[in-house]
Amino acid sequence: MENSLIKPDDIWLLWAFLAGWAAVSIYLEQHYKWASKVSGAIIALVGAMILANLQVIPLQSPAYDTVWNYVVPLAIPLLLFKANIKKIWNESGRLLFIFFISAAGTVAGSIIAFSLLKDYIPGLDKVGAMMTGSYIGGGVNFAALSTKFEAPGELVSSTVVADNLMMALYFFVLMALPAINFFTKNFKTPYIDERKSSSNDEAGTEAASYWGRKEMSLQDIGLAVGTAFVLVAVSFQLAGWLDGVIPSGDEVNFFFNALNGIFGDNYLMLTTLTMLAVTFFPKYFESVRGSQEIGTYLIYIFFVVIGVPASVVLIFQNAPLLLVFVFIIVSSNMIVSFVLGKVFKFSLEEVIVASNANVGGPTTAAAMAIAKGWTRLVVPILLVGTLGYIVGNYIGTGIGVWFSRF
Known part of the structure; x- marks a missing residue:
């Protein structure tokens, strides 16, 4: 760490890199077709x-x-401003079903991987919780659960490395699937067919088109950011208070420990309160413009940060089995998603974005849909994927508590 060109205490230089590289990634995605296909998140x-x-x-x-x-806490409510639970069900019920099928694949993979490797990897119960949550909603859940279970820094870093390598590889696989005959022959491809029939040679990328300039005022920015700050502050204060009120620990029964884990967790409280606010005050949140743009930019900064500790040398020296662990989970997610997707007659595009939304979160899933030109899937997968922030945290918490008993 001390040998790096930019030192750990060069805060302004590092922030210039974090914010600047996030901006460069967005620029590349919107101006170059190769970058759009890879997605700005991966870049x-x-x-x-x-x-x-x-x-x-x-x-x-x-x-x-x-x-x-x-x-990250500020990005979560901003990205949830359009996630009205009623709207998710009315507009995205079908996609929600395949999302939960894919999530079941993640859970199955976590249980299988933990059963096979629990005697070989120290702290695997914490890793299991983090990766279950991360692969049902994306890296935001990883951050929440690593904090919740107080995972050691070295374990978190090694897991992040394994996660990043596997996630990047899987995204490339998902990007390539529509070009493989086996999948196009065995699944319906309505969005690909629609794209081919309306293809054009316009300049720019689909990402540039989707994230094009929109009418937005200073008031919108103020309300979006201000509301996000209020939601974070209220949620964290309330969670902290409930954490002190609801008993927990080894001497307390499972029910109270679970209750404390749900209501005393900052991120669970934040996502739950935001979803409730959006559901009960839909007109206000729908009227505030710019929340998706601001939240997405903040998440791009987060993508830069989770790529930082990914030392390839470190993973093969210290924790090669973690790579095997996450490989089993992702493989299970993919197999369950595609097999049951075929059984329930989902389209290839729906299965791909649902699996992506589980493993990478709504941002990467939407970015993939945009890059591929499946524009009618963008809003539904954003809505469904944001639900993964809540679902993934709850399931990851449950898995972590269960695994800890072994």
Whole structure:
């Protein structure tokens, strides 16, 4: 860490890199077709991974902690502003079903992987919780659950490395599937067919079209950011109070421990309160513009940060079995998603974005849909994927508590 070109305490230089590389990733995605196909999220992650392995930037820094502690909590409510539960069900019920099928694949994979490797990897119960949550909603859940279960820093770093390598590989696989005859012959491909029939040679990318300039005022920015701050503050204060009120610990029964884990957790409280606020005050949240843009930019900064500790040398030296662990989970997710997707007659595109939303979160799933030109899937997968922030946290918490008993 001390040998990096930029030192851990060069806070402004590191923030310039974090914010700047996130911006560059978005720019590349919107101006170059190759980048749009890869997705800006992957560019953000891989770019940071490369610079960290070349020792240009440090593997640890207070600047990164700021992203985990402040940027991520602010991004969550901003991305949930359009996630009205009623709207999700009315507009995305079908996609919600395949999302939960895919989530079941994650849970099955976690149980299988834990059963096979629990005697070989120390702290695997915490890893199991983090990865179950992460692969039912994305990296935001990883951040929440690593904090909740107080996983040691070295274990978190090694798991992040394994997760990042596997996630990047899986995204490339998902991107390639529509070009493989086996899948196009065995699944319906209505969005691909629609795209082919209306293809054109317009300049720019689908990402540029989707994230094009929209009417937005200073008031919108103020209300979006201000409301996000209020939701984070109220949620964290309430969760902290409930954590002190509801008993927990080894001497307390399972019910109270579970209750404390649900209501005393900052991120669970934040996502739950935000969803309730959006559901009960839909007109207000729908009227505030710019929340998706601001929240997505903050998540891109987060993608840069989770790529930073991805030392390829470290994973093969210290924790190669973690790579096997996450491989089993992702493989299970993919197999269950595609097999049951075929059984229930989902389209290839629906299965791909649902699996992506589980493993990478709504941002990467929407980015993939945009890059592929499946524009009618973008809003539904964003809505369904944001539900993964809640579902993944709850399931990850339950898995972590269960695994800890072994």
